[in-house]
Amino acid sequence: METSDTGARISDTGEGSSDTRAETSDAGARTSDRCGRTSDTGARTSDTGARISDTGARISDTRARTSDRCGRTSDTRAETSDTRARTSDTRAETSDARARTSDTRVETSDTGARTSDAGARTSDTGARTSDTGAKNIGHF
Numbered sequence: 001m002e003t004s005d006t007g008a009r010i011s012d013t014g015e016g017s018s019d020t021r022a023e024t025s026d027a028g029a030r031t032s033d034r035c036g037r038t039s040d041t042g043a044r045t046s047d048t049g050a051r052i053s054d055t056g057a058r059i060s061d062t063r064a065r066t067s068d069r070c071g072r073t074s075d076t077r078a079e080t081s082d083t084r085a086r087t088s089d090t091r092a093e094t095s096d097a098r099a100r101t102s103d104t105r106v107e108t109s110d111t112g113a114r115t116s117d118a119g120a121r122t123s124d125t126g127a128r129t130s131d132t133g134a135k136n137i138g139h140f
Helices: none
Strands: 004-013 018-023 026-032 038-044 047-052 057-067 073-083 096-099
Antiparallel strands (some): 038 096
16 A cells, blocks of 8 residues: 655744835025015925835745555655745835025105296386476566
């Protein structure tokens, strides 16, 4: 008779996942203009997280022992390796940079030069001569 002994030995080797996140800061600069109005120039950068998934290598050992008719046993080992590689997920979100320009108003003053009306009015000087009549008186 032929008896077969089949033993399956499975070794599991798993590696844990690591999460690495880098968050950049928010830098805002406010400048003032001539009229006292402040403009907000803020550079807001978003989250840039590099997430690395699990890379597990699982190796299975499968042994099969078969016996022949004469009682001699042959050892047949078939070792299959199962290697699972999960790719890493790297997310890069672009930064949002907002630039608000300042409102600069320059109001000019109204300078009006109004000249005065200088009129020279000459007075009417009339020279009226009196009529002087000389009357002769006769002598008798």
